[in-house]
Structures are given as C-alpha cells and as structure tokens.
Amino acid sequence: MVGMRRPTMADVAREVGVTAKTVSRVLNDDGPVAADTRERVLAAVRRLGYQPNLMARNMRVGARDAAIGLVIPEMGNPFFGTVAGAVESAVRARGLTLIVGSSSETADLEQSLIATFLARRVSALMVVPSATGDHRHLRAERAAGLPVVFLDRPAVGMAADQVVSGNRDGARDGVAHLLAGGHRRIGFVGDLPATLYTRRERFQGYRDALEAAGVPFDRMLVESGHDQEAACAAVLRLLALPDPPTALFAANNFASMGAVVALARTGRRDVALVGFDDLTLAEVLDPPLTVVAQDPAAIGAAAAELVLSRLDGHRSKAARRLVIPTRLIPRGSGEIPPPS
Amino acid sequence: MVGMRRPTMADVAREVGVTAKTVSRVLNDDGPVAADTRERVLAAVRRLGYQPNLMARNMRVGARDAAIGLVIPEMGNPFFGTVAGAVESAVRARGLTLIVGSSSETADLEQSLIATFLARRVSALMVVPSATGDHRHLRAERAAGLPVVFLDRPAVGMAADQVVSGNRDGARDGVAHLLAGGHRRIGFVGDLPATLYTRRERFQGYRDALEAAGVPFDRMLVESGHDQEAACAAVLRLLALPDPPTALFAANNFASMGAVVALARTGRRDVALVGFDDLTLAEVLDPPLTVVAQDPAAIGAAAAELVLSRLDGHRSKAARRLVIPTRLIPRGSGEIPPPS
DNA sequence: GAACACAATGTCATCGTTGACATATGTCAT
DNA sequence: ATGACATATGTCAACGATGACATTGTGTTC
Structure with missing residues (x-):
C-alpha cells in the first residue's frame, strides 16, 4: 500500500485501449477526439483516480x-x-x-x-x-x-x-497634517540603519513638509531605534530636550509602538503623534492612532x-x-x- | 537575448569533453571522478553559469x-x-x-x-x-x-x-485566572458559527473552569459575533444585562478587539478582560490586555x-x-x- | 472516381537528469 | 602472466508528458 505507484497517462490509455497521446488530447482539449473515446477516457481517469503530473508537463511544455x-x-x-x-x-x-x-x-x-x-x-x-x-x-x-x-x-x-x-509623499502628508494642526516642533523617529531605503524616503518626506511650511529643520529632533524598545527610548530622549517637540512623526510600525509606549509611560497626552503604516489596534488605542496607511x-x-x-x-x-x-x-x- | 536557452548538463559536458553523466557525478558527489576532471567540470559550470534543473531532477529521482x-x-x-x-x-x-x-x-x-x-x-x-x-x-x-x-x-x-x-486548557486557564481574581459572573464572547472547532473547544474550557470553581453556568452570559463590530455589539448586550458580568473572556482575536472597543466606548474600566490569542499592541492598551497566548x-x-x-x-x-x-x-x- | 479535406488516432522523439549496467585502464596479489 | 578488483568514464533507457509528423478512414467536391 505504502508508496503505491500513481497511475500515469499510459495506465489510463491501456485501460481504455488507446495511446497516451489520445488521453493527453482529451485532458488538454487539444486536437479532435471522438465523443465516445472522450467519455471512456474520462471514465477511466475517474476510475483510476488519475491526476496529471504537472512536473512532467511543465518540463516538457515550457521548460x-x-x-x-x-x-x-x-x-x-x-x-x-x-x-x-x-x-x-x-x-x-x-x-x-x-x-x-x-x-x-x-x-x-x-x-x-x-x-x-x-x-x-x-x-x-x-x-x-x-x-x-x-x-x-x-x-x-x-x-x-x-x-x-x-x-x-x-x-x-x-x-x-x-x-x-509612496513613502516620501506619505511621510510628507503625515507631517503636513501635524503642521496644519499648528505644530512647529515635530520630532522624527526612524529606524536604523538610516541608509535603509524606506527610512531615507520617509525622512525626505518629513523635510519636504517642513520646507513647504517654512519651518526650519532641527537635527536635534531626529532620533532612531531599531526596535520598539529603542524607539521608546528615542522618544523619551526627544521629550527630555530643553526645547522638546510638541508632535511626533513615527516613520514605521515599531517606532509608532515605541512612541505610544513612551507617551503612555510618561502620561503625556498633550503630544500629537502620526505613525507611518497602519496597526490593527490603532483605533482602539487611547487616543486612537492617526496613521499614514500603506496598501x-x-x-x-x-x-x-x-x-x-x-x-x-x-x-x-x-x-x-x-x-x-x-x-x-x-x-x-x-x-x-x-x-x- | 530574450528566451535564451539555459545551459544543460550536456552543454557543460560538451564544453569539458565528457558526457553528461560525468558532470552529474561531479555535481552530486556520486561515484568516482578524477580530480582533474572534477576541476574542469566545475570550471565549465561556473563559466557557463550552469544551474541544475530541479524539475528534471525531481522527476527522475523520486517522481x-x-x-x-x-x-x-x-x-x-x-x-x-x-x-x-x-x-x-x-x-x-x-x-x-x-x-x-x-x-x-x-x-x-x-x-x-x-x-x-x-x-x-x-x-x-x-x-x-x-x-x-x-x-x-x-x-x-x-x-x-x-x-x-x-x-x-x-x-x-x-x-x-x-x-x-491547547484550546480547551488555554481557555480554562484564562477563565480560571478571572475566577481566581474573585469574579463569579464571567461573560463568554465567541465566534460564529458556534460549531467551529476552536470555538467549541474554548467554550468547553470556559465551562471546565466554571465547574472546577463551583460557579454555575449561565447561558445568558454567552454571546457571539463573527467580526469585531459584532463582538463589540455582543459585549454591549452583555453589559446591559440586569445582572451583568464583571469580567469577560474573549475567545479569539477579534472578539478581544471588539471587547476592548466596547469597554472603551462605554468608559467601563471596572470590567476585567482576558483574551484568547495575543495581539501585537496588547501591552500598549489601557489597561494592557491580559491574554492566553498561542504559539x-x-x-x-x-x-x-x-x-x-x-x-x-x-x-x-x-x-x-x-x-x-x-x-x-x-x-x-x-x-x-x-x-x- | 480521382483528388482532397478533415477527423481520429498512432508513432516517435524529446524535455534534463540520473539509475543500471557496460567498458576501458591500471594495480596488485598470486 | 592471470585473474581479481578498483577507478574512471561511457551508454542507454527511463521518469511522464507533449510536439511534430505520419497514418488511417470517411465524407465531399468537381
């Protein structure tokens, strides 16, 4: 029983009394086949439980x-x-x-x-x-x-x-949203390494928005972390600055989570936050998280x-x-x- | 250039002046091959950028x-x-x-x-x-x-x-946790249809825990929903009961989310909640969500x-x-x- | 009724690889 | 010198399917 050989086209053909090629024609609707033959082939296919071998087929057909x-x-x-x-x-x-x-x-x-x-x-x-x-x-x-x-x-x-x-445009929109709300000091929390494509693009979007709004760029407001904990620490550093940000832009998923944790731990409900990339529970958070959602x-x-x-x-x-x-x-x- | 044929073993063999079988032996470390031949074969393989065709191999070898x-x-x-x-x-x-x-x-x-x-x-x-x-x-x-x-x-x-x-045991542990906290009226929020395997098992676990604690089962405390919104509505129904639950057991992911939303909307911070299946942001919620985590x-x-x-x-x-x-x-x- | 078109099927080679077996050469013990 | 044996390689068929082409038979056309 174990390892029983699977039926091949030849087996089906033998059963019906034709050649494998005819079976192939039936199954691929390729070339003319007598209605009667077709029936018998299909019956034999069902009876034997034949299933074409795609490996063999692919190899022959397209290489x-x-x-x-x-x-x-x-x-x-x-x-x-x-x-x-x-x-x-x-x-x-x-x-x-x-x-x-x-x-x-x-x-x-x-x-x-x-x-x-x-x-x-x-x-x-x-x-x-x-x-x-x-x-x-x-x-x-x-x-x-x-x-x-x-x-x-x-x-x-x-x-x-x-x-x-649209990383750059998305980040720009997110930051512009904060700027439109009246914020002038907006922190950027990104991932590491800073050479990562998405990080670079989103950072550019951040600068685009600042520039469009005539808000000077302050490198002190840029922080990074490579996981949630690090992002949380990064946010805490930002909040501890002499002239701290009033809003944060988290450039990815775990930066968002880190930021949420940091704000929760410090009890700061007066800091605005926009995250890049949506989270399942975003709307359940307190306050519900505004995001730039990807698709x-x-x-x-x-x-x-x-x-x-x-x-x-x-x-x-x-x-x-x-x-x-x-x-x-x-x-x-x-x-x-x-x-x- | 387009559709250029890939080199085969035969191509490599021709290049070296041996047969395909020898190339096969080199590549599969199968059978004896002269050190010198092996070198030349490997060189030709690199030169031609030959890659064995797994489709053909699989077909021949194991079917x-x-x-x-x-x-x-x-x-x-x-x-x-x-x-x-x-x-x-x-x-x-x-x-x-x-x-x-x-x-x-x-x-x-x-x-x-x-x-x-x-x-x-x-x-x-x-x-x-x-x-x-x-x-x-x-x-x-x-x-x-x-x-x-x-x-x-x-x-x-x-x-x-x-x-x-371990659905049943897990649910039992989750509910037992609530019972240990002193709760006696614990709502169950599950998915639909109620015939779903995981739902049945978890519901059994819920009953196991109640029974072990000598708490009578009350069918009024069982509600269902097939998505987050429905689960939220289900929880609201439970909370509106004359003799409402003081704790909730959410038997799956979206039931948990629905419950969180329901509690948030009603501002009820006095209802305990345990969810089955972990959520990324669970610890960021307010209060952080206690869960029975699967692996x-x-x-x-x-x-x-x-x-x-x-x-x-x-x-x-x-x-x-x-x-x-x-x-x-x-x-x-x-x-x-x-x-x- | 010869020529032809078309339907229905068969034959054979082939895709790229490897298993089974064969061959050629060299080494070594007797 | 003669098997016996190991090494290095080759030959051929096969895995399961299909493409190109060949072969039959049957009906149609002028």
Whole structure:
C-alpha cells in the first residue's frame, strides 16, 4: 500500500485501449477526439483516480515551472503576508502557483532562496530585497527574459520593474497634517540603519513638509531605534530636550509602538503623534492612532500585474516603476493641538 | 537575448569533453571522478553559469517534487503567517521548498489548492482545514504513503497526524485566572458559527473552569459575533444585562478587539478582560490586555517535524496528535477585581 | 472516381537528469 | 602472466508528458 505507484497517462490509455497521446488530447482539449473515446477516457481517469503530473508537463511544455517565486523578509509580518496573499490570488487566477520563501532580511538566505527558485525554473521572480543584498547576479536572468520584479524597496545594483509605497509623499502628508494642526516642533523617529531605503524616503518626506511650511529643520529632533524598545527610548530622549517637540512623526510600525509606549509611560497626552503604516489596534488605542496607511494588497497586486504583463509578452527593456499611494487616516492622536 | 536557452548538463559536458553523466557525478558527489576532471567540470559550470534543473531532477529521482504544500486560510493573518514561516524554515533545513496557498476559508479554494499540490507531486501536504471542507478524498493519498498533516484544527472525515493549540486548557486557564481574581459572573464572547472547532473547544474550557470553581453556568452570559463590530455589539448586550458580568473572556482575536472597543466606548474600566490569542499592541492598551497566548511558531515547527519524520520513514498507520500548550500572559486587564 | 479535406488516432522523439549496467585502464596479489 | 578488483568514464533507457509528423478512414467536391 505504502508508496503505491500513481497511475500515469499510459495506465489510463491501456485501460481504455488507446495511446497516451489520445488521453493527453482529451485532458488538454487539444486536437479532435471522438465523443465516445472522450467519455471512456474520462471514465477511466475517474476510475483510476488519475491526476496529471504537472512536473512532467511543465518540463516538457515550457521548460519553465508554472510557478513564480516570491521572497519576502518575514511571513509573520502582516504587511508582507498581505503582499504575498495578494500576489498569490493574482497569479493563481492565471494558473500559476506561488512559491514563497522568507529571507529574515539576510542577504545569504535571500541569495539561497533565489538560487533555489532559479533551479526550479520558476516563470518569474518577485523579491522584497533585503537591505544588505546585491542583486547584480539577477541581471543575466532578466536579460534572458525572466520577469523580475522588486517589491517595497528598489534593488541594489540593477534596474528592474518595481513597486513601492509612496513613502516620501506619505511621510510628507503625515507631517503636513501635524503642521496644519499648528505644530512647529515635530520630532522624527526612524529606524536604523538610516541608509535603509524606506527610512531615507520617509525622512525626505518629513523635510519636504517642513520646507513647504517654512519651518526650519532641527537635527536635534531626529532620533532612531531599531526596535520598539529603542524607539521608546528615542522618544523619551526627544521629550527630555530643553526645547522638546510638541508632535511626533513615527516613520514605521515599531517606532509608532515605541512612541505610544513612551507617551503612555510618561502620561503625556498633550503630544500629537502620526505613525507611518497602519496597526490593527490603532483605533482602539487611547487616543486612537492617526496613521499614514500603506496598501500592501495593492502593492502585491500591482507587482503581480507587472509580472503577468511580462509573461504575456511585454518586452520593453526599460524598468517600470509603480508607486502605490498611501492614505492618511486621522483618528485622534494626530489632531492634538500644540500647547498655546 | 530574450528566451535564451539555459545551459544543460550536456552543454557543460560538451564544453569539458565528457558526457553528461560525468558532470552529474561531479555535481552530486556520486561515484568516482578524477580530480582533474572534477576541476574542469566545475570550471565549465561556473563559466557557463550552469544551474541544475530541479524539475528534471525531481522527476527522475523520486517522481516526487522536493516541495511540500501548505494550505492556510489567510496569509495576511499573522497567526498563520507565523505558522507558515516556521514550517518553511524547518523544511528548508532539509532541502525542501514550501509552496503555499490560501483558501480564504472556503472549501472550494482549499480543494483546488490541494489538487494543484497533488498534481505537482509534492512530497507532503499540510493543511489548515477550512471549517466547511471535507477531507475524505485525502484518505487515499495518505494510504498511498503521502504524509498528510492538519494544523490548528482537525480534519473532517479522516484521521491524520495533526497539531493543534491547547484550546480547551488555554481557555480554562484564562477563565480560571478571572475566577481566581474573585469574579463569579464571567461573560463568554465567541465566534460564529458556534460549531467551529476552536470555538467549541474554548467554550468547553470556559465551562471546565466554571465547574472546577463551583460557579454555575449561565447561558445568558454567552454571546457571539463573527467580526469585531459584532463582538463589540455582543459585549454591549452583555453589559446591559440586569445582572451583568464583571469580567469577560474573549475567545479569539477579534472578539478581544471588539471587547476592548466596547469597554472603551462605554468608559467601563471596572470590567476585567482576558483574551484568547495575543495581539501585537496588547501591552500598549489601557489597561494592557491580559491574554492566553498561542504559539504559532511552535505549531508550525511541530507540524513540520511530523511531516519530516514521515518522510524519514515513520510508517505507523496511526494518526499522531500534538497539542501545543498556550501561555497565560497577565498584563493588567485580567487583574481588575470585581466590584465588592 | 480521382483528388482532397478533415477527423481520429498512432508513432516517435524529446524535455534534463540520473539509475543500471557496460567498458576501458591500471594495480596488485598470486 | 592471470585473474581479481578498483577507478574512471561511457551508454542507454527511463521518469511522464507533449510536439511534430505520419497514418488511417470517411465524407465531399468537381
């Protein structure tokens, strides 16, 4: 019983008294088949519980696996999970299967995942590049016609289709919201390293907003941390300044959480806060957290679109770049006025 | 340039002046090869940028794809995302690739995903069964030696290895925590339909705790909702009862959120609350949310273990069942005393 | 009624790799 | 010198499917 061989097309064919090719024709609706034969083949397929072997099929047909490979940093992160989910449903609608791997933000793992995907001859490659990776090695693949798309961050060392959030505009909007509320001293809490693409972009957006409002930039108001605790400490440092900020812009998820914790611990309900990236419980917080929300599902869907269009024959050598806009969601924390 | 053929073993062999078989031997460390030949082969491999075709290899070698298929309800849900991440790293350590699909909790999608995976001849199948699905059709696969493991919920219609959370014990612990704090009227907020496995188990745990404490069960204290809003409304109904609960047990994630919202809206800071399943921001809430935390990473890892042991030849026909314990994390909301 | 179109099926090679077995050369003990 | 044996490589078929082309039979056309 264990390891019983699966029926193949040949088995079905023998059962019916035809050749494998005829079975293939029935199952693929390819070429003419007598109605009667078709019936008998289908009956035999059911009787034997035959299932076509996609591995063999893919190998013969395209020399390409009907799968696309996706590399994300973390599966447990709902942002990337949602991206992956959107990609999956988009490609599944086209009969493609999604193969996912997580890189844990390390260049090595990312590299080895990509190698595995290439070895499997995936039809396309979608990558959220790790901060430290180099993607030069993918140039040849792309040149050879493999669709390559980068998500959320641009790749280092090569041009390719990419989909990113409107980080700079989003950050500008968030900070502008605080400025519109009357704030003039707005702290920036970002992640580390400061060279991270998203961090750089959001920081630029912060400066854009200040400049547009004619508010001078003060480097004392910029702090960083690489996790929630560090972000919390960073906020505490800002609040302890001689001329402290009256509002905060948290440039990412855990910076937001760190800021919320810091404000809660110090009991400061007079400091406005806008966070970049939405949180499940944002509206349940006290005060409810105003955020600049990204749209991970749209990012995934757009990236899948780029891939599919390439698979459909879009051949322009130029890299296309899509920017998915963010959306400001005022909930309360960003609408706290500055002390008069 | 576009669609340029990839080099095959034969290409490498020609380059070196040997046969494909020799190249195969070098790359698989299989059989004796002269040191000199090996060098030249490896050099040619690098020169041509040759990468073995895993599709062809898998097909020849095992008639099994070196991949395992995983079906989860939602990728964007961090619980399942974390499960998937744990599975992935466990199987990758064994040279296997993870193929994921999300069923959106619908039996149809789940079915079609499983069919795709089977057609790809995955080496094993891991499924978080959708509530409405029937898995009888997998019996034959399991009988034929395909490792099948169910996660988070047992399957309907067939016995197979499975890994679930300690739902009943966890719920009992959570409710016992409230009872230990002196509460006697404890509301239960669950999901719908009430036939859902996890809901049933947690409800049992709730009753277990009441019984152990000698507190009579009151069906008036049981409410349900199928999303956060509904759960919020359910809690409001409970609080409006003539003899209202002094504490609440929220049997899942969105029930917890609904309860938090309800308590916030009504300004009731005197009602204790314990939620099942942890939330990212739980500790930032006011009061910080006491939860019964599950361990999705452990669930994924354990399930992967079961699969790998089967692949290693574990052949017992009996279904193995692992229960991953939960952990009570007191943070404040569960420690509010009943009004005296 | 010869020529032809089309339907229904079969034959064979092939995708890229590896298992089973064969061959050629050299080494060593008898 | 002669097996016996190990080393280094080659040959061929096979995994399961399909593409290109061949072969039959049947009805249509002028």
